[in-house]
Amino acid sequence: MTDPAGPRATPTPPTSTAVARRAGVSRATVSYVLNGQAAGRVGERTQARVRAAAEELGYVPHAAARSLRAGRGSIVLLAAPADTAVAFGPLFARFLAGFQTALHHLGYTGVLHGAPAASPTAAARAWAELRPAAVLTLHGPPLDAPAVELLHRSGTAAVLTHGPSAPPGAHTLLLDQREAGLRAGEHLLARGRRRIGVVRPAEPGLAAFAESRLAGVRAAAATHPDAEVHPLDLALTEESAARLAAAWQERGLDAVFAYNDEYAMLLMRALQDAGHTIGTGAGGRIAVVGADDLLLARLLRPRLTSVRAEITPPERVAAWVAALIRDPAAAPTTHRLGTFHVEARDSG
Amino acid sequence: MTDPAGPRATPTPPTSTAVARRAGVSRATVSYVLNGQAAGRVGERTQARVRAAAEELGYVPHAAARSLRAGRGSIVLLAAPADTAVAFGPLFARFLAGFQTALHHLGYTGVLHGAPAASPTAAARAWAELRPAAVLTLHGPPLDAPAVELLHRSGTAAVLTHGPSAPPGAHTLLLDQREAGLRAGEHLLARGRRRIGVVRPAEPGLAAFAESRLAGVRAAAATHPDAEVHPLDLALTEESAARLAAAWQERGLDAVFAYNDEYAMLLMRALQDAGHTIGTGAGGRIAVVGADDLLLARLLRPRLTSVRAEITPPERVAAWVAALIRDPAAAPTTHRLGTFHVEARDSG
DNA sequence: TTGAAAGCGATACCAC
DNA sequence: GTGGTATCGCTTTCAA
16 A cells, blocks of 8 residues: 555645545535535435545645635634743643643644744734634733734734733733732741742743732732842852852841742752751741742752642633634633642741 | 724735735735745835835735645644653753744744644644644654654655654654663663662653663663663652652662652652662662753752753754755655763762 | 736535 | 535736
8 A cells, every 4th residue: 555665745635626526526515524514415325425535535624725715714822932831830731731632622723833033023923824713822921012913903813911911902811920929928928927038030031920929929018017028039050049048148038939949949959058947937947938839849858838820721711712712802801820829838 | 093992803804915905016016025026026116115005004924825825834843742841841942942943944833733632643634734844743652654644645745753763754853762761871880880770650641751761771781791670660749759769678779760850859859768878889879860950950969960861953953854845755864853961960 | 017817725605 | 415616815827
């Protein structure tokens, strides 16, 4: 059957015309049968012939031709910069898997596309060429107003951006990073901490999240007249952490929200190496809180207290997106992508 | 300018016809100008008028229509199961970013798509509908022969699968996981270890990698008559690690290659909690080697020896792919995606 | 220097 | 029940 030298690209892939010829019917009939619109129109025997012909030829419909004709595409674009996997970790991978499957069941093709371009508008252009039914950003610089405008003008039915705020015309997927900071701050304040450091990662992709989390801690601190919040710049290197630890004494901080578990681990190590003690209780111990609740949080000593995100099931998010696609003129809506809570352990 | 209620999807996105009308020229002229084929054909002033019209209308070409007409698509599909980000970690994110940018410069659109379907053939069908210029798998179950056949028949010019072996007609991207095991094994043997455990992660997505790495360690051990290799099943939970640590004594292993840094961390912690000592040197110390060389490898105590992958620059991989697309009839080729070496530290 | 028209593949209306 | 056929947006050859 197969060419022993290995199959090569057929000069012309089978079209619905080829299927029609082979089955001895017209293209229209093929279309009806293969799209389930044949009920009461096409005879059983004919249907079987068509299906057999399609099978034998290895016919696969041409998505581009279909959506050209239909006037609407079926791809849902997840616009995610490269550092998304790093920022979200395994959480994101799991969500993405479920989301793509759910979209598939709804008749859409979920596809992840980075922004290879410099400006948001250039990226939006690249996405718009694919005429997606919807565009979602979960991370990174949110789309600006011109980018959203461009997508809408090119026919994108629904544009969803991550919060906290969305440009006009875009829906909002809210995974409010302020809330992460808020929970961490509340937790530390409830344990009597008053001089709280908040790590601001030097890694550029994380800046937006970091600022929101910092704002959250500040919001929590605002309820305590004697609470202070101090931003701490930290890069993901041992040197940077050592510098921070060396200057700890003079800052006199008694707690730190370390952005995430990885930064927390780095900082804990540096603080311990500098002779500080980490943990709950009084007596000069420094409370450390991470985020993401990775396995490593439980492996550190002391065990790391961590803010964990409870993510909305991907099926539900897919359903939202589908609904928004069906009603492109809908007023901008906001959907919570998840909530945060603190997993308390020994470190703070 | 903008509707204050927020822009809505325009009933009909601007087409090249609209641009032509606005500029007072024909569609052909618009096409020439906007694709840089206007040299010597269209006057300077006309070109300027066309460009201005396109700009004002927010015209974005319709990729589907273009590739339908051209007969060849421009999307390069990265077929990656959901656990890819987990398996590869930050390494993968960085590679992906560079790869998409490089493809963009070559005129292709790199897009990540999971396998929403149960069978490889069903997944291949979903991909084939997009008529990609190329399909790459970097991870997960490799495509089987029927899947590759299906893609080729639907016009995919190049199919690349990760090694070690590829189905007929597919090219191979080789990041030989056996080599990771081989390096780890050689390293441990050179340091006098003879009873080597190899972690086999219980997580299903990692099974293929794990077996290859185990095979690599076995290959290294084959050169030492008195060396033994023992597979160790381990899930990413503390309970699982504790069980393994409890049974360590009776196994009498003096070294372990822990699949990656995360499993290594987990196992190290369990071994230490069970009273074992980790590190180089004699005297009952257990040597532990991880992989991926994450930051955490340097933060653990003792510092974790780790096998690190040196990945081929994404620009080069993109160039390979582009070349294979241009020559669809080429005999199957093999490209090394990277090599492994050991970053020796204190743990083994 | 510019325009008219064919045609890529799939779909759905309207005849038969 | 089934088959012609116009149409989606774009590129490109050929003619003017």
